[in-house]
Amino acid sequence: KNEVEQSPQNLTAQEGEFITINCSYSVGISALHWLQQHPGGGIVSLFMLSSGKKKHGRLIATINIQEKHSSLHITASHPRDSAVYICAVSADSGYALNFGKGTSLLVTP
Amino acid sequence: DAGVIQSPRHEVTEMGQEVTLRCKPISGHDYLFWYRQTMMRGLELLIYFNNNVPIDDSGMPEDRFSAKMPNASFSTLKIQPSEPRDSAVYFCASSLLGVGEAFFGQGTRLTVV
Numbered sequence: 001k002n003e004v005e006q007s008p009q010n011l012t013a014q015e016g017e018f019i020t021i022n023c024s025y026s027v028g029i030s031a032l033h034w035l036q037q038h039p040g041g042g043i044v045s046l047f048m049l050s051s052g053k054k055k056h057g058r059l060i061a062t063i064n065i066q067e068k069h070s071s072l073h074i075t076a077s078h079p080r081d082s083a084v085y086i087c088a089v090s091a092d093s094g095y096a097l098n099f100g101k102g103t104s105l106l107v108t109p
Numbered sequence: 110d111a112g113v114i115q116s117p118r119h120e121v122t123e124m125g126q127e128v129t130l131r132c133k134p135i136s137g138h139d140y141l142f143w144y145r146q147t148m149m150r151g152l153e154l155l156i157y158f159n160n161n162v163p164i165d166d167s168g169m170p171e172d173r174f175s176a177k178m179p180n181a182s183f184s185t186l187k188i189q190p191s192e193p194r195d196s197a198v199y200f201c202a203s204s205l206l207g208v209g210e211a212f213f214g215q216g217t218r219l220t221v222v
Contacts, residue, residue, distance in 0.1 A: 030208050043200060043213040086152065090208055094165060096142060097202075097211060099152040 003027050006087050006100035013107050019074040021103045023087030026068065033097060034061050034072050035086040043086070046072070077107045115201050115214035122221055127189040130217045132201030133182055142202040142211070143176055143186050152200070158184065191221045 005024045013019050023032070034046040047054050047061040049070075054061050058077075063070040074081055084104050088097040114133040122128050134141045143155040156166040161178045169176070173192070178184040188195055201214045 033211060035211075035213075042215040043202075045210050045212065048210045088152075088211075095140060095159075095204075095208060096154040096157050096165060096168075097144075097152075098154075101151045 003091075003098050004087055004089055004100040006103050008103060009101065010104045011106070013077050013105070015078060015107055015109050017077050017107075019077050019081075019105065019107075021072045021085050021087075021105070023070045023072070023100055024068060025070075025087075025089050025098075027089065027098070028092040029089040030092055031090045032063055032070050033088040033090070034070075035088060037084045037086060037102070039083075046085075074105075079107045079109055081105060082107050113201055113203050113212050113214035115199075115217050117217060118215060119218045120220070122191055122219070124192055124221055125190045126221075127187065128191045128195075128219060128221075130186040130199050130201075130219070132184045132186070132214060134184070134201070134203030135212055136182065138203035138205050138212070139181075140204045140206070140209075141178060141184050142204075143184070144200045144202065146198045146200060146216070147196075155186070155199075188219075191219075193221045195219060196221050 003026050007022045031050045033048050036044045049063050058075045060073040084102040086102045087100040116131045142157040144152050146152045154168040156176045158178045176186045198216045198218050200216045202211045204211045
């Protein structure tokens with residue numbers, strides 16, 4: 001069983017919709033990362049958080065340490081938000097990232 | 110800084126050949142990670158270094174894989190001999206103090222035919 005589970009696996013939304021991607025993990029962590037990967041592209045770090053909430057533009061990430069759960073929200077979604085969003089955790093026991101399988105998001109005009 | 114730089118971006122090679130992937134981390138970062146991405150397994154750790162020393166190589170699939178970091182600004186991942194199942198995108202990432210934000214290179218797409 002993967003230590004990091006994401007849902008949904010695939011998501012289609014219309015432009016302007018509010019989007020939520022969820023991530024659950026089963027190990028103690030030092031930090032949780034949200035990453036973005038465009039088709040054929042590299043991986044970009046969106047957020048790194050260990051508690052509370054962070055906001056960057058239209059993106060918001062939250063984490064609940066007690067429940068071992070994080071969410072990534074996109075407000076007023078846009079077609080350029082179409083990408084794969086990956087949740088990853090740095091476990092207490094080491095520094096390497098353990099990755100979820102990713103959520104493929106398609107935002108249509 | 111130009112970010113993490115990987116080369117080549119694409120590599121096509123024949124089964125049995127040696128393949129060398131290269132990575133230049135962000136200057137000043139003391140952790141370097143090699144990850145592999147496949148459709149079936151997603152992203153997985155292969156190995157990581159701290160201050161040029163390998164710390165965890167438990168993800169290296171077989172003895173055919175080896176990685177070195179001769180200095181703080183350069184690392185290589187070598188596959189010898191390569192096999193079709195090694196086809197994947199290989200990412201290098203670096204970070205400061207291990208738990209800092211991870212910066213990824215653009216990846217090397219390896220195809221072994």
